[in-house]
Amino acid sequence: MSIDTIVIENHIKLFVQTKIDEDVYLDLKRQCISIVPLSKKGSTTLATFWAKVLQNKNVFPATKYLYHKDFDRKTEQSILFVKAAGVTFTIFMKTGTLTIEGEYVYDWFKNRIRDVLTAYDESVGFPVEGYGQVVQADEDEAIPVDEPRLVLKEKSAVVNSTITAPVDMAESMDQLESVLGRIHLDLLSTESLQMRLKDLPTGCIREGHTYVYELWKSLLHKWFSEGFKVYIATPVIDTQRVLDIVDFMFQNKETAHLEGLFVQYQCGENKRISDVKREVLELPLFSPPQRLHIEYKLFNKLNYPAKTFNCKFIAGVKGDAAQVMVTTAGFNRNHFEEESYEFVMFHQTKKDNFIREYMEPLTTSIGLE
Numbered sequence: 001m002s003i004d005t006i007v008i009e010n011h012i013k014l015f016v017q018t019k020i021d022e023d024v025y026l027d028l029k030r031q032c033i034s035i036v037p038l039s040k041k042g043s044t045t046l047a048t049f050w051a052k053v054l055q056n057k058n059v060f061p062a063t064k065y066l067y068h069k070d071f072d073r074k075t076e077q078s079i080l081f082v083k084a085a086g087v088t089f090t091i092f093m094k095t096g097t098l099t100i101e102g103e104y105v106y107d108w109f110k111n112r113i114r115d116v117l118t119a120y121d122e123s124v125g126f127p128v129e130g131y132g133q134v135v136q137a138d139e140d141e142a143i144p145v146d147e148p149r150l151v152l153k154e155k156s157a158v159v160n161s162t163i164t165a166p167v168d169m170a171e172s173m174d175q176l177e178s179v180l181g182r183i184h185l186d187l188l189s190t191e192s193l194q195m196r197l198k199d200l201p202t203g204c205i206r207e208g209h210t211y212v213y214e215l216w217k218s219l220l221h222k223w224f225s226e227g228f229k230v231y232i233a234t235p236v237i238d239t240q241r242v243l244d245i246v247d248f249m250f251q252n253k254e255t256a257h258l259e260g261l262f263v264q265y266q267c268g269e270n271k272r273i274s275d276v277k278r279e280v281l282e283l284p285l286f287s288p289p290q291r292l293h294i295e296y297k298l299f300n301k302l303n304y305p306a307k308t309f310n311c312k313f314i315a316g317v318k319g320d321a322a323q324v325m326v327t328t329a330g331f332n333r334n335h336f337e338e339e340s341y342e343f344v345m346f347h348q349t350k351k352d353n354f355i356r357e358y359m360e361p362l363t364t365s366i367g368l369e
Contacts, residue, residue: 004110015117022046022096033109035098046096051080054091058119060084068337070240071283078285085112094284188218200325203345208329212344213336217244219314219325219346224248224256228316228323233262233362235310236330238271239279246280246294259317262303262362268332273302305362315354322354323347 009026012035016024022045023038035050037043055062060082067082077094087102100109188196196215206212223230225248232245249256267273277299281291312331315324329335329342349357 008110008113011114011117015121016046016049020045020049022049031103031105032099032101033105034100037096042092042095042097044094044096047080047091047093050091050096050098053116053120054082054089056120056123058123059116060089069243071279076284078283187221188214190222193218193222197346200344200346203326203343205341206344208327208335208340208342209337212327212329212342215325215344215346216314216327216329216331216336217248219316219323220245221248221251223316223323224252224258226316226318227255227257228318229257229259231260231262231313231315231317231359232258232331233260233309233314233358234312234331235264235267235308236332237263237267237273237276238332239276240333241331241336242276242280242298243283246298249297250290250293256297258298258301260303260359261298261301262305262309264308265304273304303363309362313358315358317351317354320351322349322351324349324354324358 005026005028012026013024016022016035022043024035024046025038027034027036037046054060055067065082065084067080070079070081071077072079072092075092075095077092079090079092081088081090083089085108087100087105087108090099090101091097092099100113102108193215220230220232222228245258245261249258263273265273267276280286281294286294311326312329313324313326315322317323323346325344325346327342327344329340329344334340335342
């Protein structure tokens with residue numbers, strides 16, 4: 001380890017120690033630098049702290065940068081990651097490890113990591129010098145914000161200006177769930193959603209990983225929050241999209257009503273819906289009561305049409321009216337995270353018409369798991 005790196009490591013150690021009383025060290029590998037908790041048990045407090053630092057308004061705010069959540073099979077834990085400033089930051093939510101990866105990560109780390117820490121200190125009132133203007137320097141790499149973002153209530157749990165001491169495990173898990181919930185900051189505002197829907201009665205071609213995915217999440221969140229009966233139909237679905245649905249149902253426990261989830265039993269390449277179900281229920285971030293809630297409110301609504309189907313739609317029914325979004329995009333990583341163009345259409349119809357034209361073909365012959 002070079003002298004410069006040792007100096008930076010000491011700077012990071014002091015930064016973390018003075019904020020949350022945790023000890024960390026650097027682990028250097030080819031094209032990857034990790035900031036690792038000294039405790040072998042890891043630290044969820046450290047994980048939530050790193051999320052708070054990265055998403056700070058002066059660093060890489062979620063209103064400009066696209067954060068993702070996923071599940072790392074190798075370490076069997078949830079992760080939060082974002083691409084910014086030419087590198088990828090990944091927070092391992094169970095252990096608290098922060099990794100920074102990229103082809104030129106060592107140059108970036110030597111020249112920029114202290115700017116990130118300084119920018120955070122400046123925003124929360126620590127006396128600092130040499131503020132690095134991190135966001136401005138990297139603005140070309142920010143995700144454009146064409147629409148206002150809907151800021152969820154859970155946001156407040158992770159953007160408080162200070163964390164003065166370690167919290168107990170129960171509290172840190174609450175913070176962890178709030179951090180994961182913040183990934184949906186790409187939800188459209190009510191006004192933006194209505195403006196977008198006006199363009200869709202006849203359908204159009206749009207990018208699946210941005211336009212269609214935003215619309216999919218925004219409609220589901222709206223329907224769950226407003227007491228609609230929600231129908232979801234797709235031959236393919238992956239764990240991340242099921243977790244999106246779970247997130248929205250937890251955020252709207254009093255009003256969320258999933259009427260039916262229609263899928264093919266073989267719901268992905270080399271993956272069955274039972275595999276997705278197991279992956280979701282085995283995630284360590286869910287408590288036993290939460291797993292029961294997911295089982296009862298979501299997986300009990302699974303339906304398997306006996307005939308092969310390729311239609312993908314979501315619908316919300318309230319009173320005598322139904323709202324329907326139809327798309328060519330499958331509800332999985334290939335269509336919602338990789339670049340692709342998809343057809344998407346939104347229309348409103350009578351409830352009876354929706355049941356007759358959409359539901360009856362799928363429900364005339366339901367397969368068994």
